[in-house]
Amino acid sequence: MPVLRLKRSKVAEEALMIPLYLCEDNLQQLTHLKKVLENFILIEALDMQVICAVTTPAMPSKLEMAVYFLDIDLKDQIDGLTLAAAIRRKDPRAFIIFTTTHSEMALATFRYKAEPLDFLVKDDPDYIGQIHRCLINVLEKVSMPAGASGDRISFHMGDRHLYLPIDHILFILGNTSHRLSIHTKDTIYQSPGTLRETIARLDDRFFLCHRSCLVHTGHIHELNKTSLQVVMDNGSHCPCS
Numbered sequence: 001m002p003v004l005r006l007k008r009s010k011v012a013e014e015a016l017m018i019p020l021y022l023c024e025d026n027l028q029q030l031t032h033l034k035k036v037l038e039n040f041i042l043i044e045a046l047d048m049q050v051i052c053a054v055t056t057p058a059m060p061s062k063l064e065m066a067v068y069f070l071d072i073d074l075k076d077q078i079d080g081l082t083l084a085a086a087i088r089r090k091d092p093r094a095f096i097i098f099t100t101t102h103s104e105m106a107l108a109t110f111r112y113k114a115e116p117l118d119f120l121v122k123d124d125p126d127y128i129g130q131i132h133r134c135l136i137n138v139l140e141k142v143s144m145p146a147g148a149s150g151d152r153i154s155f156h157m158g159d160r161h162l163y164l165p166i167d168h169i170l171f172i173l174g175n176t177s178h179r180l181s182i183h184t185k186d187t188i189y190q191s192p193g194t195l196r197e198t199i200a201r202l203d204d205r206f207f208l209c210h211r212s213c214l215v216h217t218g219h220i221h222e223l224n225k226t227s228l229q230v231v232m233d234n235g236s237h238c239p240c241s
């Protein structure tokens with residue numbers, strides 16, 4: 001089984017860069033799709049990464065909110081529709097995109113309850129443009145306010161976008177220079193922004209414990225009234241009024 005794999009960096013694991021999985025039985029078409037995706041990701045500096053590209057159907061070992069490009073006719077015991085249905089059961093937040101040369105198969109995707117994000121016909125003159133728009137669509141959905149996406153929040157880091165799972169954030173510090181310090185268990189990220197703007201994008205898991213600090217209530221370990229500090233479950237601390 002020809003397999004193309006890329007290693008994930010430690011930073012990607014923490015920031016949970018959006019992973020892409022590709023399954024296409026034609027190796028030439030698989031290589032072409034992978035190249036199109038990687039070129040667009042590189043040019044647009046997207047926080048995405050092709051994790052795995054395979055020619056025969058296989059369930060990822062770690063299911064997460066990922067993007068799956070699946071050929072419908074895989075010429076295997078398991079076709080793309082069956083694989084998509086299995087992915088959807090295990091990963092309800094998955095972004096599934098079907099690729100095929102058979103446009104008449106579009107209606108079949110609904111019978112399998114795969115809930116695809118899109119359906120791309122390979123011989124369409126705008127096939128590459130459609131692939132690009134799918135990635136942009138995914139980013140738009142992921143970067144929606146936390147109440148809508150229910151999972152992640154986006155921050156700017158230079159010319160890049162960082163997508164952090166809400167529950168990975170311990171607290172967020174703001175300063176008068178309109179800069180944010182986003183503290184997770186292992187890393188501190190710097191991003192432009194204000195607490196006022198940020199709290200509007202978060203749900204009731206976060207509490208303004210100080211005029212300069214938003215804290216994730218699910219990570220609070222202790223409140224020290226003497227030092228006016230909140231101690232988090234990893235031992236770090238932030239100010240509290």
